[in-house]
Amino acid sequence: MGTASLGELAVRFGCTLQGDPDTRVAHVATLERADPQALSFLANPRYRRYLAQTKAGAVVLDAASAAGCPVPALIAKDPYAVYARIAAVLYPTPPVIPGRHATAVVDPSAVIDPTAAIGPFAVIGARARIGARCTIGPACVLLDDVTIGADTRLVANITLCNSVVFGERCLVHPGVVIGADGFGLAPSDGEWLKVPQVGGVRIGNDVEIGASTTIDRGAIEDTVLEDGVKLDNQIQIGHNVRIGAHTAIAGCSGISGSTTIGARCMLGGMVGVAGHLTICDDVVVTGRSFVNNSIRKPGYYSGGIPADETTRFRKNAARFHRLDELARQVRRLTGGTPGSDDDADDDNKDA
């Protein structure tokens, strides 16, 4: 852990300093729990009520909040981003200590940069290429023909199947499985024939993949995550999916096979996207939505019906199951023609 003076931080990150430039901060804390050695921040208005009482050494906040800050302040246009940068100074990523743990099993044909670190019980298959300053953590299994770009870190207990390719500066959390076969099945006489999954997985630079997320290999061509994609935990990415640069997806979401998601999209938690769709750039899908049509226009999309008290919810859900009938009744009351009632069937058009 480092420490830093407010003066240094203000200069380095372009903040206006309100307070003593020699004050030093050594760690981060919430407004509510901060002590005088702590740096805190205010970005979410939910937490504004804690500002007046904070004991922090300094708070990163925007100009509008600065007047209400009882302690030194680093004033920035985007306090959360500045907080993230300062926290990275106070909590630097430990340097990679090069070397191969004695227990690691490495195929003789693997090419491992001497500055990389290979942990205990790692398995590295044939023809692997591991770049400079990579970390292959404990119990990671890399099957054959895997390529890992420089400065990428596999934390622990990660499985990369054959021919997975990673770019540089990626971070992969435990439990992740990349390159397992997609769910390719052809029906044949009441049984299922396996369709060989012969594509690979290509992952760009600066990608982060959360714990226990799974990314299937392509059926024929590759499954692709472009640069800067951020995936949370327990996400499932089907075969042949392509995710555009700097798109972020929250936990428990699932993207079905052959769907393409554009750049700079944001998907909330537990979003499900059906297969063979296209979502354009700059789309936000809020949590729990079910996307089963392509989205061709940037904007906000939603789909999760919020919970309610059980008795009330069940009454409404029962009515939902007769909604078409209800609409037809209303149509009759308003004198509409029965012929126009078939608008109940247009649910499958693209949004």
Added chain:
Amino acid sequence: MGTASLGELAVRFGCTLQGDPDTRVAHVATLERADPQALSFLANPRYRRYLAQTKAGAVVLDAASAAGCPVPALIAKDPYAVYARIAAVLYPTPPVIPGRHATAVVDPSAVIDPTAAIGPFAVIGARARIGARCTIGPACVLLDDVTIGADTRLVANITLCNSVVFGERCLVHPGVVIGADGFGLAPSDGEWLKVPQVGGVRIGNDVEIGASTTIDRGAIEDTVLEDGVKLDNQIQIGHNVRIGAHTAIAGCSGISGSTTIGARCMLGGMVGVAGHLTICDDVVVTGRSFVNNSIRKPGYYSGGIPADETTRFRKNAARFHRLDELARQVRRLTGGTPGSDDDADDDNKDA
């Protein structure tokens, strides 16, 4: 496996015995498949139809069902709890056999109680503290500064990241990942900055965590599971979440970051809870609900719309997408004023 006489069991667990106290039972079985050495139970009325024909050695049931029981009965107010206690007698947890497998990699600074068992290919990092009679099963990876209280059992293939703290008597199933980074990202010029995740994870006593569940470390403060929390499989717990004592959550649920759930709550399967919410004590959320408002009153909450035949469902879903229009039509028919129509927008109030 043990055996026990009905007489012993009745005394030990406070049941009224109907039948011969010397009858012995040696294993458990369902009412339908039980043989005369089997103990069975009746708790769910769904299975009452199997009682009259059962061949069980004895059945645990409540007083109301006792008259219909053709074999010896252990009559209890809460038959399922008594069944659970008796099953634990018949199937005792095997004792922990102390020792460290020759293949385990243990940092010299780790302090491991001599009564603990460390399995093959376990990795135990710096400054770990492993309590009495713990089991660290095969292929578990504990990164640095992990603490495990007495009698806690990590079955196999579990990853605990830095600084995870477990209480006593916990049970953790394979595939679990605890302490991976939360999904903390700050937008900056169309890209994402990683927000360092510097909090930890603290888990109380008597907590059970199901297979492949993931629990993220806190962003600043800790993610906390209080005593007696029970999590099923494939659950995602976001950073800074706090779950109150004796709350149980069924499989595939996800709790977004910074949400607090009270004590003695029950969440069904595939429940999604949005971030930064508060759910009070004694709340039951039925399966498949989407909670996106805080819940401040104990009670039952629901949200999953049940499936229907596809043709019918699609017609109703299409109508749903025009429900606001339908309601406005009805309003006009009833002579309501258009001004009051903005009640369609109050969906975001707390429940």
Added chain:
Amino acid sequence: MGTASLGELAVRFGCTLQGDPDTRVAHVATLERADPQALSFLANPRYRRYLAQTKAGAVVLDAASAAGCPVPALIAKDPYAVYARIAAVLYPTPPVIPGRHATAVVDPSAVIDPTAAIGPFAVIGARARIGARCTIGPACVLLDDVTIGADTRLVANITLCNSVVFGERCLVHPGVVIGADGFGLAPSDGEWLKVPQVGGVRIGNDVEIGASTTIDRGAIEDTVLEDGVKLDNQIQIGHNVRIGAHTAIAGCSGISGSTTIGARCMLGGMVGVAGHLTICDDVVVTGRSFVNNSIRKPGYYSGGIPADETTRFRKNAARFHRLDELARQVRRLTGGTPGSDDDADDDNKDA
């Protein structure tokens, strides 16, 4: 990788050949990207637009599409199944190389067929039985009393708990956990008692299980997957579930405890099925459905409400929360009797 002439393939798989029988194909490709050594196929009408320009060496397609094919064609009634069979010829599964990696930890009481392959850091518990030509990949953990039928392949990093039984020719992807305890809890004085989970898991022949799927052991009897079941990634199968032969379930679905699903069913992605239900044979449940009633009639069932633009969706969702009231208003307008309004409560009948 193999190569094959169109003549051989037409004879072997019963296709009508349109073109030169001596043309050879060496790999597979999509219509859009194929080169003259590639075999491609047309099964999904979405991709028909790429046929006219394809550079493939040959295309597998049906008779109706053959006229529009600019290159040699293998005409088949079911092009996708024929494609799957040919791809398996071009990309044969590598033969199993018998042997036990020096690092594997195998209990002396385990019986392992000499033709099986045991990878690095595999752990094989007491009394295991591993059949002919099995692969137990790197870092797989098999606790005690596991049985694996011939030709079954555990790719890597898979955990099988005690007493799991696999049939022949199964394929299991990384991250899978089978046989962890089911979520069996009995409430007792505001806390939870663990109900011992003493059943096993039995898996038939030709079953495929996707990455990070979890299958719990039975509470008393076994959890069962019959022959030919295909599970995608991140699926949760609760205790005592039984899944009939040749049923396929897409990713992120969850089946709650004690539910029975029939043969030849298809469940889409993110489907949730409540506990203690019965789904008959030949049922198709589309993606994102929530099944909370038994299904007793073969057919198509749906339940996911598609996403919409956020503003519009929220208005409709707000109306949903007052749908019962709306229906009562319409009832009054049509002159219906209030007594019949209690049809809002019949939501819990079996579908």
